[in-house]
Structure formats: C-alpha cells, structure tokens
Amino acid sequence: MAGLMSRHALPARHDPxxxxxxxxxxxxxxxxxxxxxxxxxxxxxxxxxxxxVAVLAGRSLRAAFSDYRLVFxxxxxxxxxxxxxxxxxxxxxxxxGVAEYQSYxxxxxxxxxxxxxxxxxxxxxxxxxxxxxxxxVGRLRAMPVNLLAVLMARTVSDAVRLAVQLAxxxxxxxxxxxxxxxxxxxxxxxxxxxxxxGWGLSWIFVALATWQHKPEIMHAAxxxxxxxxxxxxxxxxxxxxxxGWLQAVSKANPVTYAIDATRALALGKPVGSALAMAVxxxxxxxLLGGAISARNFRRTR
Amino acid sequence: MHQxxxxxxxxxxxxxxxxxxxxxxxxxxxxAKAGSVLAVLGHNGAGKSTLVDILATRSAxxxxxxxxxxxxxxxxxxxxxxxxxxxxxxVGLDDSLxxxxxxxxxxxxxxxxxxxxxxxxxxxxxxxDLTDAATRKVATYSGGMRRRLDLAASVLGRPDVLFLDExxxxxxxxxxxxxWWFIERLAADGTTVLLTxxxxxxxxxxxxxxxxxxxGRVVARGTPTQLKSSFGSRTATVTFADDTSMRRAIAVLGLxxxxxxxxxxxxxxxxxxxAAGVTTLVRMLDAAxxxxxxxxxxxxxxxxxxxxxxxHGWPAS
Numbered sequence: 191m192a193g194l195m196s197r198h199a200l201p202a203r204h205d206p207x208x209x210x211x212x213x214x215x216x217x218x219x220x221x222x223x224x225x226x227x228x229x230x231x232x233x234x235x236x237x238x239x240x241x242x243v244a245v246l247a248g249r250s251l252r253a254a255f256s257d258y259r260l261v262f263x264x265x266x267x268x269x270x271x272x273x274x275x276x277x278x279x280x281x282x283x284x285x286x287g288v289a290e291y292q293s294y295x296x297x298x299x300x301x302x303x304x305x306x307x308x309x310x311x312x313x314x315x316x317x318x319x320x321x322x323x324x325x326x327v328g329r330l331r332a333m334p335v336n337l338l339a340v341l342m343a344r345t346v347s348d349a350v351r352l353a354v355q356l357a358x359x360x361x362x363x364x365x366x367x368x369x370x371x372x373x374x375x376x377x378x379x380x381x382x383x384x385x386x387x388g389w390g391l392s393w394i395f396v397a398l399a400t401w402q403h404k405p406e407i408m409h410a411a412x413x414x415x416x417x418x419x420x421x422x423x424x425x426x427x428x429x430x431x432x433x434g435w436l437q438a439v440s441k442a443n444p445v446t447y448a449i450d451a452t453r454a455l456a457l458g459k460p461v462g463s464a465l466a467m468a469v470x471x472x473x474x475x476x477l478l479g480g481a482i483s484a485r486n487f488r489r490t491r
Numbered sequence: 492m493h494q495x496x497x498x499x500x501x502x503x504x505x506x507x508x509x510x511x512x513x514x515x516x517x518x519x520x521x522x523a524k525a526g527s528v529l530a531v532l533g534h535n536g537a538g539k540s541t542l543v544d545i546l547a548t549r550s551a552x553x554x555x556x557x558x559x560x561x562x563x564x565x566x567x568x569x570x571x572x573x574x575x576x577x578x579x580x581x582v583g584l585d586d587s588l589x590x591x592x593x594x595x596x597x598x599x600x601x602x603x604x605x606x607x608x609x610x611x612x613x614x615x616x617x618x619x620d621l622t623d624a625a626t627r628k629v630a631t632y633s634g635g636m637r638r639r640l641d642l643a644a645s646v647l648g649r650p651d652v653l654f655l656d657e658x659x660x661x662x663x664x665x666x667x668x669x670x671w672w673f674i675e676r677l678a679a680d681g682t683t684v685l686l687t688x689x690x691x692x693x694x695x696x697x698x699x700x701x702x703x704x705x706x707g708r709v710v711a712r713g714t715p716t717q718l719k720s721s722f723g724s725r726t727a728t729v730t731f732a733d734d735t736s737m738r739r740a741i742a743v744l745g746l747x748x749x750x751x752x753x754x755x756x757x758x759x760x761x762x763x764x765x766a767a768g769v770t771t772l773v774r775m776l777d778a779a780x781x782x783x784x785x786x787x788x789x790x791x792x793x794x795x796x797x798x799x800x801x802x803h804g805w806p807a808s
Binding site for chain 2: 233234235236237241242245246249252253256324325326327328329330331332333334335
C-alpha cells in the first residue's frame with residue numbers, strides 16, 4: 191500500500207490532472223476543514239428484530255397516510271362498493287337466509303368487511319414487490335437487518351391500515367347507509383376478526399410476491415385468487431340458495447367461515463363453529479405463508 | 492473457524508460464481524488492506540457487480556473463498572454486515588420519504604437512537620450538499636442527488652469496509668470531484684474502500700491497487716504505476732505549422748519509432764522513454780530541418796492499459 195501512502199503524502203492540488211479539493215470543499219461541500227466522520231462517532235452494528243419491525247412498519251404507515259389522495263380513494267373504495275351492492279341487490283333482502291338480517295345491507299356489510307381485509311391482504315404482496323423493485327430491499331440485504339423484519343413490517347403495517355379502513359367503512363355504513371348492528375362490542379369483535387383474517391391472509395400474498403417477481407403477474411394472480419374466493423363464499427348470497435356443486439365449494443372455502451363468523455359477531459347471532467374454523471384457517475395461512483416467504487426471501491441468491 | 496483479520500480487510504481466493512451455464516466470476520483472487528482503496532476495473536459484464544454482491548453478502552459464491560474483516564462471506568454474513576457499507580449501481584432508497592427521512596430510517600435500523608439518527612442524518616445531508624432538498628421526497632430528486640444520498644447512506648454506520656459499485660455514474664464533474672475527495676479521506680482515516688469503475692481516471696486517481704476484470708477473470712493487477720509501465724508507454728506529441736513539415740516529421744521519426752499522425756490537428760505522436768527519448772526526438776527533427784510549433788508529453792493512462800489488454804485478448808496475469 192506504499193502507493194496509497196505516497197499518494198496521501200502529496201497534497202492533491204499538486205496533481206496536474208486533479209481538481210482543487212479545497213475549492214471543491216468550499217463550493218460543493220461547504221465544509222472547510224471537515225474531517226471524515228468515520229471515527230468521530232459510534233459504529234452502529236444493528237438492532238433487535240422488534241425495533242427493526244417497528245421502524246420499518248412505521249415507515250410503511252407514514253408512506254400509506256402521507257398522500258391524502260391515496261388515503262381518500264382507499265377509504266372511499268369499500269364505501270362505493272357497499273353502496274352499489276346494497277342498492278343493486280336490495281331486492282334479495284326477502285330471500286330465505288337473508289330476511290332474518292332485516293335488510294340486505296345488514297347481510298352484506300360483514301362480507302364487505304371481509305372483502306376489505308382480502309383486498310388489503312392482496313396489497314401486501316404488491317407492496318412488497320414495489321419495495322423490491324425500488325432497490326430499497328436490496329440495500330437492506332447488505333445491512334445488519336433481519337429480512338424477516340421486512341416481511342413482518344409489511345404485514346403489520348397493512349393490518350393497521352386495514353383497521354383504519356374497517357373503522358371508516360363501518361362508520362359510513364352506520365351513518366350513511368343505515369347499517370344496524372345490535373351492539374358496538376359485537377361490531378368491534380367482528381372488526382378485530384377481520385384485521386386478524388387480513389393479517390393472516392397477507393402472508394399468503396407476501397409468499398406469492400416472494401415466489402414470482404412481476405407486479406403484473408402478482409396483480410393477475412391476486413385477482414384470480416380473490417374473486418372466486420369471494421363469490422363462491424357466503425358473501426353475497428346464502429349458501430343454501432346456490433347450485434349444489436357451488437354449495438360444496440362454498441363449504442370448503444375458508445372465506446365462508448370468516449364471513450359467517452364476522453356476520454355472527456357483528457349482528458349478534460350465534461357464532462357456532464365458524465369462529466374456531468376461521469381462527470384455525472388464519473393461523474394456518476399465516477404459518478404456511480410465513481414459512482414459504484421466509485424460505486423464498488433469502489438474503490443470498 | 493476464521494478469526495477476524497487485523498490488517499487484511501478483504502481477502503478473496505479463487506472465487507467463482509456461475510448462474511447456470513454462465514460463469515460470471517472465474518478464479519478471482521485479490522485482497523485489500525485497512526485504509527486502502529482497491530479499484531476493480533472492467534467493462535460492462537466483466538463481473539464487477541457480482542464480486543461486490545458476494546463480498547457484501549448479497550450473493551453466494553459458487554466456488555472459492557472470500558473473507559471480509561476476517562469473516563467468511565458464506566458463513567458469517569451477519570458479522571460482516573455489521574462492518575460494511577455499500578452503494579450499489581442502482582440507488583436503493585425509499586422514494587416516499589425525504590432524503591433526511593431515508594437517512595434517519597437507515598440509521599435507526601443500524602441501531603442509532605432517534606437523536607443520534609437525526610444528528611447523523613443532518614451531518615451527512617450537509618456534507619453531501621443536500622440541505623436545501625433535505626425535507627423533499629426523494630422521488631423529486633435528480634439522478635445526481637439520489638446518487639449522493641445513496642452514498643451518504645452507505646457511510647451512515649461508519650463502516651470499516653465500504654463497497655462502491657460504480658459510484659461516479661450519474662454524477663456531474665463537481666460531484667465526482669467531491670466524491671473522490673471524500674473517498675480519499677475515508678481511506679486516510681482507515682476505511683477500506685473497494686470501488687468498481689469504468690472511469691479509468693478514477694481508478695488512477697484514487698486506488699493504491701487496481702484489479703482489471705475481463706469476462707469474469709482477473710486479467711491484470713498492480714498499482715496504477717505498475718500497470719501503466721507494463722502496458723502503457725509515455726508519449727510525446729509534436730505539433731507542426733503546416734502539412735509539409737508534418738509529413739517530413741513522419742518520415743524522419745518513422746525510422747526510429749512508430750509515429751501516429753492526426754492530420755486535422757497537424758500533430759505526430761510517438762512513444763518515448765524518459766528524458767533521453769524526448770531529447771532524441773528533438774535532435775532528429777532539428778537534424779532534418781523540421782520546425783515544430785509545440786511539443787507535449789503525456790504519461791500513459793489506465794485507458795492505455797485497458798485497451799492494450801483488450802487488444803491482446805485479455806492475457807492472464
């Protein structure tokens with residue numbers, strides 16, 4: 191390294207091909223006499239997983255709520271869907287299986303809550319892909335950061351976002367559309383279930399995002415998963431009114447259990463085995479998705 | 492088990508990396524000591540970024556060994572990542588945050604307290620002349636500003652080893668000069684810097700050692716001076732007032748050397764060796780009665796080294 195030492199021993203201004211470092215400092219860096227910060231402060235070498243998750247989740251939430259247009263349309267979307275579905279299908283309110291809920295809106299609202307949870311879970315995968323594409327995750331790969339923290343932060347921040355969306359959607363349904371939940375506690379429990387459902391399912395979409403890397407494919411695959419799950423469930427029609435084969439599909443559909451449990455909690459009906467099944471499925475989805483995404487989202491290639 | 496080294500910060504031995512049938516790195520060996528700047532020079536696709544990715548533990552080698560700060564890259568990535576900084580070819584920032592917000596976030600992830608993170612962010616924002624844009628979202632930054640912020644992020648944790656993958660790309664001349672100044676002082680303060688570059692002048696200016704990569708292999712290595720003396724030669728360029736003088740000079744000098752002429756500028760360039768070479772050149776022109784209007788000499792550059800190696804089909808060192 192003798193070359194380096196001699197290079198540093200000579201002032202750089204003596205190099206005829208060189209810039210004038212002092213002028214550069216004055217003009218550009220504005221730090222005359224600045225000493226490199228390398229050894230002026232502590233060398234940070236990483237922090238705990240919980241801190242990493244909190245810092246990264248906070249960042250995602252700030253990004254999600256920093257653009258008022260994004261917030262506005264994000265909150266408006268479920269309300270518009272609710273308004274459209276409740277008006278278009280209002281005649282279904284007298285059908286057996288629906289009539290007991292007094293109106294189609296009461297029947298539909300819990301399903302809409304699950305629908306919001308599904309859509310938010312879907313966006314977790316797309317959001318993760320966007321982070322990979324910006325190169326931000328690439329930087330984290332060379333830092334003392336546990337990559338599991340990136341995935342956990344993504345799902346946690348989306349769960350918080352989901353809670354806000356659900357609260358606004360329920361309030362809008364109560365005050366604008368005449369949704370009539372019998373008691374607040376049941377509705378809050380239903381919202382909590384939806385948040386947990388959305389969080390569990392977001393791991394499946396995060397796993398999908400770590401498996402393939404094109405946002406277009408991610409969107410297409412997400413819709414292919416989402417629409418059959420919603421329409422083959424008890425979301426919009428009572429299961430008993432469906433054709434035989436669809437009834438079989440519906441009874442095997444995990445979303446049916448989430449909707450039935452949410453509906454029962456929100457409208458003060460007996461929960462039965464739906465809640466236990468829903469929680470079991472959520473735990474299964476979170477474990478499966480978590481294991482797949484942790485395996486795929488490896489640091490090295 | 493490898494023990495952390497005290498002097499050699501980067502040690503690469505017979506490193507190989509292949510993606511299927513494509514061999515990105517073949518039998519690469521190099522090392523860098525504390526406080527040195529090692530330049531890895533090569534054209535696009537030579538394997539520079541692959542090498543940096545492996546050393547920064549973002550990618551695993553297929554064969555060979557590599558240690559950073561004494562730790563094996565395949566087994567002790569966690570330890571290595573605590574002591575390195577990296578600025579890749581593609582800027583890795585969060586567009587939705589401000590420049591200051593990005594630095595605070597990354598400092599927090601490195602373990603800084605909120606107060607420490609803010610202080611460090613402000614320090615680097617000022618150093619990289621981003622004060623006016625500190626609170627603006629990075630999405631609104633120009634390419635050069637993004638590059639500067641990325642470089643600031645790479646030194647947030649005061650790393651022992653800094654990997655800079657083509658750091659000058661996208662920088663204006665002033666920013667590049669400032670970057671060079673910064674790298675020089677980092678190295679003087681004990682940081683080991685491995686930088687990849689296609690700017691030959693950059694390697695020449697900054698590096699104590701240069702490794703030239705060609706198609707994944709090390710095709711030359713040494714100090715800039717060694718490389719230039721091995722693969723390049725000092726030249727003298729003589730300018731003439733008219734075409735006749737220039738043609739006579741070509742005829743005279745052609746007897747002793749291999750002159751190249753630039754007819755548009757009326758210049759003739761010949762390789763020379765030391766002061767005697769220039770004297771011989773002047774005497775030959777004087778003896779032939781040829782008058783010159785100007786005479787300049789130039790040291791060989793790494794560009795000469797690079798071109799010579801390329802013309803000779805990447806000879807192994």
